[in-house]
Amino acid sequence: MERSEKLILVVSGTLMGVFLLLLVYSGLGLGVVVPTCITDVRPFTQGRVEQRGPRQYDVYLVSRMWFFDPGEIRLPPGSEVNLYLSALDVTHGAYIEGTNVNLMAVPGSVNFARFRLEGEGVYRVLCHEYCGLGHQNMAGKIIITREAAAAPGAELVAGAR
Amino acid sequence: MQQGSFAVDRTHRWAALALVIVATTLLVLGIYHGLLQVLYRAGWIRAASFLGLEYYQGLTLHGVVNAIVYTTFFEVAFGYVVVKHFLRIPLDSRITVLAVAMMLVGTVMAAVPILAGKASVLYTFYPPLKASPWFYVGASLLVVGSWIPFFQWIAAYLQWRRLHPDQDTPLAVVGILSTFTVWLIATIPLAVEVLVLLLPWSLGWTASVDVVLARTLFWFFGHPLVYFWLLPAYVMYYVMVPPLVGGKLFSDKAARLAFLLFIVFSAPVGLHHQYADPGVSSSYKWLHGFFTFCVAIPSFITAFTVAASLEHGARQNGGRGLFGWWAKLPYFDEQRYLFAYAFPGLVLFLFGGITGIVNASVTMNNVVHNTAWIPGHFHTTLGGPVFLAFLGLSLWMLTELGGKPLRLTRWNVAVPYVWAIGVVLFSIGLSVAGILGEPRRTNMALSYSNPDSPLFQPQWEIWTKLGAVGGILMAAAMVIYFAVFFATLFAPAQPVREIRFPTAEALRYESLGVARNFTPWVVVAVIFLVIAYVPPLIEVLGGSTVPSPPYQPFSPVPVGQ
Ligand code: HEM
Ligand SMILES: [Cu+2]
Ligand SMILES: [Cu+2]
Numbered sequence: 001m002e003r004s005e006k007l008i009l010v011v012s013g014t015l016m017g018v019f020l021l022l023l024v025y026s027g028l029g030l031g032v033v034v035p036t037c038i039t040d041v042r043p044f045t046q047g048r049v050e051q052r053g054p055r056q057y058d059v060y061l062v063s064r065m066w067f068f069d070p071g072e073i074r075l076p077p078g079s080e081v082n083l084y085l086s087a088l089d090v091t092h093g094a095y096i097e098g099t100n101v102n103l104m105a106v107p108g109s110v111n112f113a114r115f116r117l118e119g120e121g122v123y124r125v126l127c128h129e130y131c132g133l134g135h136q137n138m139a140g141k142i143i144i145t146r147e148a149a150a151a152p153g154a155e156l157v158a159g160a161r
Numbered sequence: 162m163q164q165g166s167f168a169v170d171r172t173h174r175w176a177a178l179a180l181v182i183v184a185t186t187l188l189v190l191g192i193y194h195g196l197l198q199v200l201y202r203a204g205w206i207r208a209a210s211f212l213g214l215e216y217y218q219g220l221t222l223h224g225v226v227n228a229i230v231y232t233t234f235f236e237v238a239f240g241y242v243v244v245k246h247f248l249r250i251p252l253d254s255r256i257t258v259l260a261v262a263m264m265l266v267g268t269v270m271a272a273v274p275i276l277a278g279k280a281s282v283l284y285t286f287y288p289p290l291k292a293s294p295w296f297y298v299g300a301s302l303l304v305v306g307s308w309i310p311f312f313q314w315i316a317a318y319l320q321w322r323r324l325h326p327d328q329d330t331p332l333a334v335v336g337i338l339s340t341f342t343v344w345l346i347a348t349i350p351l352a353v354e355v356l357v358l359l360l361p362w363s364l365g366w367t368a369s370v371d372v373v374l375a376r377t378l379f380w381f382f383g384h385p386l387v388y389f390w391l392l393p394a395y396v397m398y399y400v401m402v403p404p405l406v407g408g409k410l411f412s413d414k415a416a417r418l419a420f421l422l423f424i425v426f427s428a429p430v431g432l433h434h435q436y437a438d439p440g441v442s443s444s445y446k447w448l449h450g451f452f453t454f455c456v457a458i459p460s461f462i463t464a465f466t467v468a469a470s471l472e473h474g475a476r477q478n479g480g481r482g483l484f485g486w487w488a489k490l491p492y493f494d495e496q497r498y499l500f501a502y503a504f505p506g507l508v509l510f511l512f513g514g515i516t517g518i519v520n521a522s523v524t525m526n527n528v529v530h531n532t533a534w535i536p537g538h539f540h541t542t543l544g545g546p547v548f549l550a551f552l553g554l555s556l557w558m559l560t561e562l563g564g565k566p567l568r569l570t571r572w573n574v575a576v577p578y579v580w581a582i583g584v585v586l587f588s589i590g591l592s593v594a595g596i597l598g599e600p601r602r603t604n605m606a607l608s609y610s611n612p613d614s615p616l617f618q619p620q621w622e623i624w625t626k627l628g629a630v631g632g633i634l635m636a637a638a639m640v641i642y643f644a645v646f647f648a649t650l651f652a653p654a655q656p657v658r659e660i661r662f663p664t665a666e667a668l669r670y671e672s673l674g675v676a677r678n679f680t681p682w683v684v685v686a687v688i689f690l691v692i693a694y695v696p697p698l699i700e701v702l703g704g705s706t707v708p709s710p711p712y713q714p715f716s717p718v719p720v721g722q
Contacts (some may be wrong), residue, residue: 001412001414001415001671002412002669004465004469005412005415005465008461008462008465009458009461009462012457012458012461012462013458016454016455016457016458019454019518019522020451020454023450023522023523023524023525026524026525027447027523027524030524032524032527033443033524034436034437034443034446034523034524034526034527035436035437035438035439035443036441036442036443036444037439037440037441037442037700037705038439039705042707043707064717065712065716065717066717085439088717089289089712089717089719090287090289090290090712091287091289091290091372091376093437093531093600095530095531095532095598095600097598098598100527100528101527102437102526102527102528102530102531103437103439104435104437104438104439104531105439106372106373106376106438106439106440106706107289107372107707107709108371108372108373108706108707108708108709109372109373109439109440109705109706109707110439111437111438111439112439124616126598126600127600128530128531128532128600128601128602128603129287129531129602130217130220130283130602130603131290132217132290132712132713132714132715132716132717133209133215133217133714133715135217135602135603135604136603136604136605136606136607136608136609137607137608137614137616139608139616
């Protein structure tokens with residue numbers, strides 16, 4: 001091997017090594033995670049929101065042709081959300097605008113992400129996997145608003161469509 | 162003339178030509194809908210369908226024709242040319258005819274249901290969306306048909322090794338055999354998915370299918386697939402490009418090592434397409450992420466070796482200085498047009514490689530998964546070096562095998578550059594929009610790009626329009642290309658000579674050691690595959706997924722209820 005070839009191997013190997021270390025840091029240090037296999041929650045067909053504690057919510061989101069159930073979720077600022085995502089019919093996806101939450105919704109299986117929404121506003125939930133003819137219209141909303149703080153329970157969910 | 166050479170072997174000449182001509186003709190459809198997609202996504206066609214072709218039906222065509230049919234046809238044709246030219250071992254014509262016939266029949270069987278609107282499931286055909294059974298049968302025939310040539314070539318290769326025990330295998334042959342080794346590894350899980358899970362289910366023989374398992378098998382196929390696409394382009398870069406620039410291949414051994422490393426690392430990585438999936442443990446995803454970083458290394462080797470070979474050639478032609486030699490490359494040489502089809506692809510691949518590393522980066526993938534960023538990325542890889550190499554080499558095969566003089570030679574050298582400029586604009590548009598959250602695989606004309614829709618996203622607009630401008634340029638390049646191709650095809654034939662295959666000499670030959678044989682590399686590949694795939698497959702087969710009945714794209718009610 002030529003000197004220059006050895007050099008390029010060392011340089012590119014080191015580069016990938018550094019990238020890998022940064023990646024591990026993003027996971028272990030910054031807590032950015034990817035979904036894993038969960039078996040404690042079985043696939044569900046009805047969407048709902050449950051309050052677990054102060055500003056802690058479990059959201060059970062069903063994706064189906066061609067809407068999310070619940071379609072609109074109201075939560076107070078700073079809410080920590082445990083999102084359970086299922087698919088009723090075909091494969092869908094859920095990307096929550098302005099966050100790193102980006103999940104596949106796969107029929108027969110349940111996906112999970114934990115995240116916190118701070119600022120007031122509307123966070124759209126977009127379906128990003130082709131799920132049939134109505135796919136381009138499939139989007140839900142999470143509305144972060146102070147008013148939600150006063151109204152826990154059933155009123156968290158407005159209009160299942 | 163020599164035994165086994167092309168000029169005397171009509172069957173193989175015609176087999177290769179038929180594949181290239183049919184593939185290029187089908188490509189017209191694939192490109193047409195590529196153009197329509199950018200127009201829809203920019204909101205310039207505001208409809209669910211255009212001239213009878215629905216968006217997702219057309220997107221299925223675009224993916225299947227461009228990424229599966231065109232590539233496979235081309236590669237089998239090119240493989241025959243390489244193997245016959247370099248090994249000169251006669252192949253059984255009847256088997257070749259059978260293989261080509263299977264591929265053609267399979268393609269027709271898959272294309273008819275797509276065109277009839279009975280298989281709008283995209284090229285990934287994720288269940289529980291169900292296509293017509295013909296679609297699965299056709300796809301299987303195409304794949305199995307493409308295995309047959311590989312088995313012919315392996316037999317020819319073994320015979321050649323016996324006849325030439327002291328010679329190194331020609332580099333192009335190493336490249337092609339590596340390509341198809343990767344293809345065979347990739348398509349076994351695909352065959353299992355299609356024949357065991359999907360076909361019986363689409364026929365109604367089984368009621369339901371495990372979607373997580375099907376996805377895992379599909380992506381077991383899906384990543385090595387991309388190296389099946391890439392490696393023939395590397396054959397062109399290593400073997401054909403150095404003599405075109407008047408130089409030599411910088412290192413013969415580095416080139417061989419790159420091919421062999423792809424055999425090892427191209428497959429244990431498929432879970433990087435499933436980082437966002439449920440049902441698979443994140444530790445397995447991290448392992449595949451690690452292997453994906455390893456597979457970047459042979460591409461780094463290639464970038465270095467090819468650039469060094471270009472520099473060597475340019476300096477032979479009087480290039481001076483640190484950068485001055487760049488001026489000595491034959492960018493617009495009409496005779497050496499294969500260089501024009503190689504160079505812009507190399508530049509695009511710089512972008513493709515970097516964006517690919519982003520995708521591979523387990524946690525960062527959260528930002529880009531299934532957004533427009535992804536097509537933005539792979540039109541600089543598949544649509545960059547791979548596609549340009551295949552376009553150039555198809556013309557080359559047409560002229561060499563068909564005895565046709567190249568027509569519109571001036572226009573021809575413009576094609577790759579117009580295409581590359583188009584791809585850059587296209588990819589910037591899609592990538593930025595993707596980071597802003599724009600989804601892929603979506604007819605945005607009806608929602609996100611429609612000011613009358615509650616879902617309208619004004620902040621994406623400028624980027625979808627930039628992407629469309631790029632897409633229009635890409636389509637324009639292809640209009641020129643088709644003109645060149647068909648003008649050449651219909652030009653009067655001249656007597657066919659022995660083909661001229663630009664073949665690099667190496668600047669240095671080193672003793673090859675373990676790089677002389679495929680076996681050790683295939684063994685290591687299998688070991689890595691077992692490590693990477695047995696644990697997740699056990700997990701997936703563990704039955705935690707509830708199986709799904711079939712659905713069709715137009716109805717939320719399962720088929721048969
Ligand atoms: C005029 C040239 C082309 C244009 C304008 C174009 C445009 C596009 C666009 C906009 C998408 C994304 C559509 C969506 O996700 O909704 C796409 C997807 C795709 N393109 Fe192209 N493309 C072109 C050529 C090619 C070529 C030459 C290839 C391969 C050789 C290719 C392979 C693909 C594949 C595999 C997909 C993914 C399909 C899917 O998500 O199911 N494209 N193309
Ligand atoms: Cu959906
Ligand atoms: Cu991949």
